[in-house]
Amino acid sequence: xxxxxxxxxxxxxxxxxxxxxxxxxxxxxxxxxxxxxxxxxxxxxxxxxxxxxxxxxxxxxxxxxxxxxxxxxxxxxxxxxxxxxxxxxxxxxxxxxxxxxxxxxxxxxxxxxxxxxxxxxxxxxxxxxxxxxxxxxxxxxxxxxxxxxxxxxxxxxxxxxxxxxxxxxxxxxxxxxxxxxxxxxxxxxxxxxxxxxxxxxxxxxxxxxxxxxxxxxxxxxxxxxxxxxxxxxxxxxxxxxxxxxxxxxxxxxxxxxxxxxxxxxxxxxxxxxxxxxxxxxxxxxxxxxxxxxxxxxxxxxxxxxxxxxxxxxxxxxxxxxxxxxxxxxxxxxxxxxxxxxxxxxxxxxxxxxxxxxxxxxxxxxxxxxxxxxxxxxxxxxxxxxxxxxxxxxxxxxxxxxxxxxxxxxxxxxxxxxxxxxxxxxxxxxxxxxxxxxxxxxxxxxxxxxxx
Amino acid sequence: xxxxxxxxxxxxxxxxxxxxxxxxxxxxxxxxxxxxxxxxxxxxxxxxxxxxxxxxxxxxxxxxxxxxxxxxxxxxxxxxxxxxxxxxxxxxxxxxxxxxxxxxxxxxxxxxxxxxxxxxxxxxxxxxxxxxxxxxxxxxxxxxxxxxxxxxxxxxxxxxxxxxxxxxxxxxxxxxxxxxxxxxxxxxxxxxxxxxxxxxxxxxxxxxxxxxxxxxxxxxxxxxxxxxxxxxxxxxxxxxxxxxxxxxxxxxxxxxxxxxxxxxxxxxxxxxxxxxxxxxxxxxxxxxxxxxxxxxxxxxxxxxxxxxxxxxxxxxxxxxxxxxxxxxxxxxxxxxxxxxxxxxxxxxxxxxxxxxxxxxxxxxxxxxxxxxxxxxxxxxxxxxxxxxxxxxxxxxxxxxxxxxxxxxxxxxxxxxxxxxxxxxxxxxxxxxxxxxxxxxxxxxxxxxxxxxxxxxxxxxxxxxx
Numbered sequence: 001x002x003x004x005x006x007x008x009x010x011x012x013x014x015x016x017x018x019x020x021x022x023x024x025x026x027x028x029x030x031x032x033x034x035x036x037x038x039x040x041x042x043x044x045x046x047x048x049x050x051x052x053x054x055x056x057x058x059x060x061x062x063x064x065x066x067x068x069x070x071x072x073x074x075x076x077x078x079x080x081x082x083x084x085x086x087x088x089x090x091x092x093x094x095x096x097x098x099x100x101x102x103x104x105x106x107x108x109x110x111x112x113x114x115x116x117x118x119x120x121x122x123x124x125x126x127x128x129x130x131x132x133x134x135x136x137x138x139x140x141x142x143x144x145x146x147x148x149x150x151x152x153x154x155x156x157x158x159x160x161x162x163x164x165x166x167x168x169x170x171x172x173x174x175x176x177x178x179x180x181x182x183x184x185x186x187x188x189x190x191x192x193x194x195x196x197x198x199x200x201x202x203x204x205x206x207x208x209x210x211x212x213x214x215x216x217x218x219x220x221x222x223x224x225x226x227x228x229x230x231x232x233x234x235x236x237x238x239x240x241x242x243x244x245x246x247x248x249x250x251x252x253x254x255x256x257x258x259x260x261x262x263x264x265x266x267x268x269x270x271x272x273x274x275x276x277x278x279x280x281x282x283x284x285x286x287x288x289x290x291x292x293x294x295x296x297x298x299x300x301x302x303x304x305x306x307x308x309x310x311x312x313x314x315x316x317x318x319x320x321x322x323x324x325x326x327x328x329x330x331x332x333x334x335x336x337x338x339x340x341x342x343x344x345x346x347x348x349x350x351x352x353x354x355x356x357x358x359x360x361x362x363x364x365x366x367x368x369x370x371x372x373x374x375x376x377x378x379x380x381x382x383x384x385x386x387x388x389x390x391x392x393x394x395x396x397x398x399x400x401x402x403x404x405x406x407x408x409x410x411x412x413x414x415x416x417x418x419x420x421x422x423x424x425x426x427x428x429x430x431x432x433x434x435x436x437x438x439x440x441x442x443x444x445x446x447x448x449x450x451x
Numbered sequence: 452x453x454x455x456x457x458x459x460x461x462x463x464x465x466x467x468x469x470x471x472x473x474x475x476x477x478x479x480x481x482x483x484x485x486x487x488x489x490x491x492x493x494x495x496x497x498x499x500x501x502x503x504x505x506x507x508x509x510x511x512x513x514x515x516x517x518x519x520x521x522x523x524x525x526x527x528x529x530x531x532x533x534x535x536x537x538x539x540x541x542x543x544x545x546x547x548x549x550x551x552x553x554x555x556x557x558x559x560x561x562x563x564x565x566x567x568x569x570x571x572x573x574x575x576x577x578x579x580x581x582x583x584x585x586x587x588x589x590x591x592x593x594x595x596x597x598x599x600x601x602x603x604x605x606x607x608x609x610x611x612x613x614x615x616x617x618x619x620x621x622x623x624x625x626x627x628x629x630x631x632x633x634x635x636x637x638x639x640x641x642x643x644x645x646x647x648x649x650x651x652x653x654x655x656x657x658x659x660x661x662x663x664x665x666x667x668x669x670x671x672x673x674x675x676x677x678x679x680x681x682x683x684x685x686x687x688x689x690x691x692x693x694x695x696x697x698x699x700x701x702x703x704x705x706x707x708x709x710x711x712x713x714x715x716x717x718x719x720x721x722x723x724x725x726x727x728x729x730x731x732x733x734x735x736x737x738x739x740x741x742x743x744x745x746x747x748x749x750x751x752x753x754x755x756x757x758x759x760x761x762x763x764x765x766x767x768x769x770x771x772x773x774x775x776x777x778x779x780x781x782x783x784x785x786x787x788x789x790x791x792x793x794x795x796x797x798x799x800x801x802x803x804x805x806x807x808x809x810x811x812x813x814x815x816x817x818x819x820x821x822x823x824x825x826x827x828x829x830x831x832x833x834x835x836x837x838x839x840x841x842x843x844x845x846x847x848x849x850x851x852x853x854x855x856x857x858x859x860x861x862x863x864x865x866x867x868x869x870x871x872x873x874x875x876x877x878x879x880x881x882x883x884x885x886x887x888x889x890x891x892x893x894x895x896x897x898x899x900x901x902x903x904x905x906x907x908x909x910x911x912x913x914x915x916x
Contacts, residue, residue, distance in 0.1 A: 129792065132799035181567075288912050308905075309597065309824040311567035318905040320913075327914040340790050343799070347831065350885040402834030402884045424798055435795055 032414040035059050035076035038394060041086040046368040047383035049361055056086055058390035061413030066384045081394055085404075087364055088383050089136025089391035089411065090345050093302045093371035094282050094335035096141060097342065098124035104143035105150065106186050109194060110207045112175055112243035114150025116140050122163040125433040126339040131157045131417045132425060133343035134393040134406035137168060139375050144178035144257040145186040147194070147204045151175050151243065152255070154375055156391075156411050160428025172376035174279070175247060178257040179267065180313050201266060208274045211244030218245065253279040253376050255302075259313040261286040268297050280374040282335065284325075285317035291328030300331035300374050305348045306355070322366065323356025333371035350400035360400055390414075485902035486599055489631040490895035492522030497896060498535040502544030502877065507551060507852050507866035517549060519873040522896040527867045544877050547890065550847070551866050552607025552874030553882070556785045556854040557739070557765065557819035558826045560598055560609050560626065561591040566823075575614035576621070580652060580669065581682045583727035585621030587611045588640045593633035597823050599903040602628040604827040605882060605889045607874040608864055610642065610819075610854070615651040615741055618675050619644065619682070622727065623739065625858055627874070629894040642858050643763065644731045644738040648675060648754075649747040672747070676754055682724075683758050686732055689725035696720065734761045737857065739785065741765040745773040752780055763857055765819075768802045769794050778812035783857045785817040789832045800839050806849065807840025816841065817857065818849045834883030846883060
């Protein structure tokens with residue numbers, strides 16, 4: 001019973017052979033097929049270019065083959081995607097979906113012990129809308145009211161499954177920082193610290209000074225324990241300082257909401273002073289002014305394509321920012337920060353062809369592999385490479401076009417969305433979706449301005 | 452289908468033949484003033500040749516010629532049928548797409564500069580709910596930086612309307628997106644009356660109208676309708692009395708001004724609010740009636756019919772349940788924003804498909820951005836509607852000819868036809884695709900410098916390496 005291995009080539013080459021070809025509309029089996037082959041597609045890999053008439057083979061939920069030909073067993077389920085495009089799942093590194101109204105613990109400018117998972121509502125409709133737009137992973141972040149906000153949740157968008165099943169396994173921890181107008185407005189309007197950018201950064205420095213002392217106390221205690229000192233007395237455990245100390249220890253990916261070029265420089269200087277790295281600046285509308293410097297620090301950006309002007313610190317935002325920063329060597333991701341935009345990040349990537357002349361391969365990387373790097377999950381997803389998770393989208397046409405629609409979305413090799421299905425098009429969801437809270441629309445974003 | 456021709460073929464079309472050669476053609480003076488552009492037509496003829504013309508009224512013309520003279524379109528046709536006069540400035544648009552300037556049927560352009568900064572916002576007067584005597588042209592800031600940024604993507608005309616948190620917030624203006632000064636940019640000062648019904652205008656509700664807890668009148672839909680009905684009845688009575696008064700000797704009426712609005716000083720009969728409503732009560736101009744939910748559309752339409760208003764419906768993003776009924780009204784519909792989120796029980800594409808579903812039912816569909824800084828994305832809204840069922844030709848009309856017709860300027864705007872204002876766009880591909888770049892915009896036949904505050908920042912910081 002050894003499975004015969006077939007070489008799967010474009011349809012023309014294997015016409016008449018063997019495999020039962022599943023009609024696309026009928027491929028609604030929610031069980032994960034051991035082997036799934038999507039053939040005859042334009043395959044945008046995000047890591048090694050685009051393959052015309054290519055195939056993608058998923059084996060037990062992982063990518064087992066990508067190329068003009070793949071070696072899949074005879075029993076594989078085959079989807080003929082002639083005329084269609086295949087990409088890795090879209091990844092949004094900046095979302096506040098499914099957090100209800102619990103995005104900002106705006107009662108203190110330093111709240112690093114807030115765990116966004118405690119607010120995560122896995123039945124929020126925003127997750128479904130994103131899934132229908134081809135989004136397979138999201139970084140659910142604390143808002144930007146606080147200089148040091150809370151710790152993010154990384155999800156796989158397996159809409160319909162339980163909360164636990166939607167968590168991205170073993171994803172690194174991320175923490176949200178903010179800067180600029182939002183913290184100073186939120187606290188300044190209450191006549192509290194901070195009400196200026198000086199205040200913003202003072203609050204941050206003080207937090208890290210406190211964390212240094214706390215970390216020393218605990219390191220010293222742990223040293224004593226390691227040396228067998230049974231009389232060592234544990235210091236007081238403080239959740240807030242625990243989290244800050246972990247930042248100093250480099251255990252958290254630091255994600256900073258920041259618009260202005262001078263603030264990128266200040267943030268980098270503070271990070272250097274306290275010995276941690278900044279993973280990414282989010283929004284980062286003025287990165288085009290200092291891209292070379294920030295690229296040297298190894299910090300990425302997660303930016304809007306063409307949003308600007310909502311507030312003064314967004315006034316110098318230009319739609320060429322992403323491509324200009326990329327040309328300066330910055331790793332660039334696009335993100336939604338909105339329950340609306342998350343539904344068409346593929347189109348947002350398409351705008352990068354218009355604004356600055358990105359190649360289509362560069363553009364697709366901005367919504368797949370680069371956001372995966374920002375979230376620290378690029379070894380598992382974000383591109384069509386052997387061994388990675390089977391997070392794959394089939395599009396009716398080039399996903400960078402305005403006319404593109406996500407037709408099928410697979411996560412870990414399992415079908416979660418199929419636009420040809422009646423009803424919602426979901427494969428796992430039944431019951432009642434919850435309304436979207438914060439960030440439900442642009443107006444809310446504009447009014448609150450602290451996401 | 453036109454759009455099929457474009458799919459996946461952009462790289463081949465992307466030839467930078469155009470913009471530089473155009474700017475040489477007599478606009479070096481204009482480069483210094485990219486924000487305010489003198490659109491007084493120059494003498495001579497401009498001939499745009501070799502492009503694919505999307506005429507809107509007469510289909511697609513491959514290898515077409517557009518002649519511009521005196522700020523107007525002088526000829527449109529194939530290379531074989533249109534003779535380029537000697538001495539014309541020839542613009543080679545080979546490989547390019549040429550189409551009429553796009554028309555955004557609702558924006559706040561010129562009313563808001565920086566969203567969060569109240570001092571730069573004049574979007575709505577919320578101290579009362581019924582303010583037909585508010586004219587957006589009194590606030591319209593022609594020098595807004597958003598205007599060049601919007602026209603950079605091929606939008607040449609727009610309706611400027613007040614925000615939505617009053618039932619009757621004021622009258623809209625129609626603008627050209629270039630001109631030497633405000634007056635030259637205002638095409639029609641009071642082009643329509645804005646009306647809103649439903650959640651947004653409630654007092655004590657969310658948004659700009661939010662008041663102290665508990666709100667004030669009207670805090671419900673009943674309140675909104677009752678207040679509007681009273682206002683229109685007052686205006687009708689005013690209109691009747693005025694007509695009556697005009698037959699009698701002056702002074703006989705005294706101070707017997709009907710209620711509603713603030714009366715004139717010294718017992719004057721003249722009442723700004725009632726005066727403002729007259730052309731709309733007479734059905735001389737359209738009211739743009741904004742409502743999102745199906746049941747709100749029904750209520751608002753019933754009210755409008757009661758007063759025989761000439762209606763253009765607006766929004767309808769949660770009106771899927773009454774689309775047949777909407778078609779039976781036989782009124783045009785501005786749909787959107789198409790990016791509105793669907794309702795709780797609706798499929799992900801419930802809003803995306805509304806333009807297509809309405810068009811299928813014979814409704815004249817218009818798309819609008821309802822925005823300021825995102826108005827430049829108007830063509831992509833139309834493209835998105837195509838992805839979900841709106842025929843391509845209808846999508847192009849929805850942002851050109853249809854709004855021109857509805858706002859009474861189809862003799863001047865909306866298509867590549869002889870005699871119309873030469874608002875013409877040249878782009879390197881399908882106007883509705885996000886990957887396409889506009890290469891040149893003409894307004895009044897004047898080549899507009901393709902320069903904005905944003906391109907200046909781009910050029911200042913463009914990577915050297």
